[in-house]
Amino acid sequence: MTLQRIGVVGAGNIGTGVVTDVLLHGMSAVVVDVSRDHLERAQAAVLDNIRCAPLFSKALPRITRESAAERMLLTTDLRQLAECDFVVENVTEDWKIKKDLYERLDALVPAGVRFGVNTSCISITQIASVTKRPGEVIGVHFMNPVHLMPTVEVIRAFHTSDETVQALQTLLGALQKEAIVVEDLPGFVSNRISHLFMNEAAFVLQDRVASADKIDLIFKKCFGHRMGPLETADLIGLDTVMRSLDVLYESFRDSKYRCCPLLRTLVHAGHLGRKTGKGFHVYRDA
Amino acid sequence: MKLEDPDPSPEKQAIRRFILSSVALAKLDDDANLFEAGIANSLFAVQLLSFVEKTFSIEVGMDDLDIENFKSVNATAAFVQRRNGGGIV
Numbered sequence: 281m282t283l284q285r286i287g288v289v290g291a292g293n294i295g296t297g298v299v300t301d302v303l304l305h306g307m308s309a310v311v312v313d314v315s316r317d318h319l320e321r322a323q324a325a326v327l328d329n330i331r332c333a334p335l336f337s338k339a340l341p342r343i344t345r346e347s348a349a350e351r352m353l354l355t356t357d358l359r360q361l362a363e364c365d366f367v368v369e370n371v372t373e374d375w376k377i378k379k380d381l382y383e384r385l386d387a388l389v390p391a392g393v394r395f396g397v398n399t400s401c402i403s404i405t406q407i408a409s410v411t412k413r414p415g416e417v418i419g420v421h422f423m424n425p426v427h428l429m430p431t432v433e434v435i436r437a438f439h440t441s442d443e444t445v446q447a448l449q450t451l452l453g454a455l456q457k458e459a460i461v462v463e464d465l466p467g468f469v470s471n472r473i474s475h476l477f478m479n480e481a482a483f484v485l486q487d488r489v490a491s492a493d494k495i496d497l498i499f500k501k502c503f504g505h506r507m508g509p510l511e512t513a514d515l516i517g518l519d520t521v522m523r524s525l526d527v528l529y530e531s532f533r534d535s536k537y538r539c540c541p542l543l544r545t546l547v548h549a550g551h552l553g554r555k556t557g558k559g560f561h562v563y564r565d566a
Numbered sequence: 567m568k569l570e571d572p573d574p575s576p577e578k579q580a581i582r583r584f585i586l587s588s589v590a591l592a593k594l595d596d597d598a599n600l601f602e603a604g605i606a607n608s609l610f611a612v613q614l615l616s617f618v619e620k621t622f623s624i625e626v627g628m629d630d631l632d633i634e635n636f637k638s639v640n641a642t643a644a645f646v647q648r649r650n651g652g653g654i655v
Contacts (some may be wrong), residue, residue, distance in 0.1 A: 336611070
C-alpha cells in the first residue's frame with residue numbers, strides 16, 4: 281500500500297503537528313479547517329515547525345519551507361479529501377462536533393479511504409458507529425509535538441479491520457513512528473491514567489497541600505518525569521483537560537473522574553494554560 | 567555553578583536579555599543547554615531565530631539550523647560572531 285496524499289481535518293495544535301510530520305516525510309497534505317483564518321495560522325505554524333525541526337531532531341529529514349508549501353493544500357471544503365489515501369481527523373474534543381463531521385465525511389469521502397480518529401478520550405467505536413464503514417475507522421492518538429514524538433497510541437475499535445490496522449501502521453512507519461496498539465474504551469491507556477494524575481494534582485493544589493511548582497517538582501525530581509502533571513495540563517490546555525475529564529466521567533459514571541472545581545474555575549476565568557499565558561503556572565512567552 | 571560571564575559582549579548581553587525575557591527564569595547559565603533542559607519549545611525556537619535575524623541582520627539559512635549554533639547563550643553569541651563579527655543593528 282502506498283500512502284502519498286494524507287487528509288488532515290482540524291488544523292489546531294495536533295493537526296498542525298500531523299501536517300508538519302506528513303510534509304517532512306515526503307507526502308502531501310490536504311488540510312481542512314472551518315475558516316481561512318484557521319488555515320492561514322496553521323500554515324504559518326507548519327512552516328515554522330519545518331524550519332525549526334533540525335534544531336530538535338537530527339533524525340528528521342531537512343526540507344525547505346517552499347517544498348513544504350507546495351505539498352500543502354489548504355481548504356474549507358471536505359470534498360477535497362476525496363482523493364486522499366488516508367484521513368486523520370483532529371477536531372475539537374466534542375462529541376456533537378465529531379458526530380456531525382463523521383456523518384459528513386462518510387457521505388463525501390469514497391469508501392475505502394480510512395479514517396484515523398485523533399481524540400483524547402471519546403470511544404472510537406462510538407465515532408465509527410455514525411459511519412457506514414466502521415471497519416475502516418481506527419483511533420490514532422498522536423503525542424505533542426507530533427513530529428518529534430516517536431510513538432503513537434493506536435486504538436483498535438470494536439469493528440476495526442486488520443487491514444485498517446495495517447494501513448495505519450504503514451502510515452506511521454512512513455513517519456518513522458512506532459505504534460502501540462490497544463483496545464477501545466474511553467481514554468484508552470494514556471489519557472485514562474494521565475488525566476487522573478492531572479486532576480488529582482489540581483485537587484492537591486486546591487487543598488493547599490503544596491504549590492503548583494512543588495507538585496510538579498515532586499514528579500520531575502522524585503519520579504523522573506520530564507514534566508509535572510500541572511505543567512502538562514497547562515501544555516494540553518485546561519479546557520481540553522476539563523472536557524476529557526467530563527467525557528471520562530460521563531462514560532464510566534465513576535466519581536474518580538469528577539473534574540476538580542479549581543480546574544473548572546480556571547477554565548471559566550479564561551486561564552487555559554500556555555496558550556493564554558496563564559493556567560496553573562504563568563508563562564511570559566505566550 | 568558557573569553563571570553569567572562578568573564581561574559579556576553586547577551580542578551576548580542582548581541574547582541573554584532576550585532569552586530571560588522569553589522564559590520564566592530569573593538567571594541562566596550562559597552554557598546551559600536550552601533544548602536539553604526543556605527550556606526551548608518550538609515557539610521559543612521560532613522566536614529565537616527571528617530575534618537573531620532581526621537584531622543582528624543575519625539570515626539564518628538551512629545549513630545554519632544546527633542545534634550546536636543555538637543550544638545556549640554562548641553558542642548563539644558565537645554563531646552571531648562567526649557570521650558577521652557581531653554588531654547590533
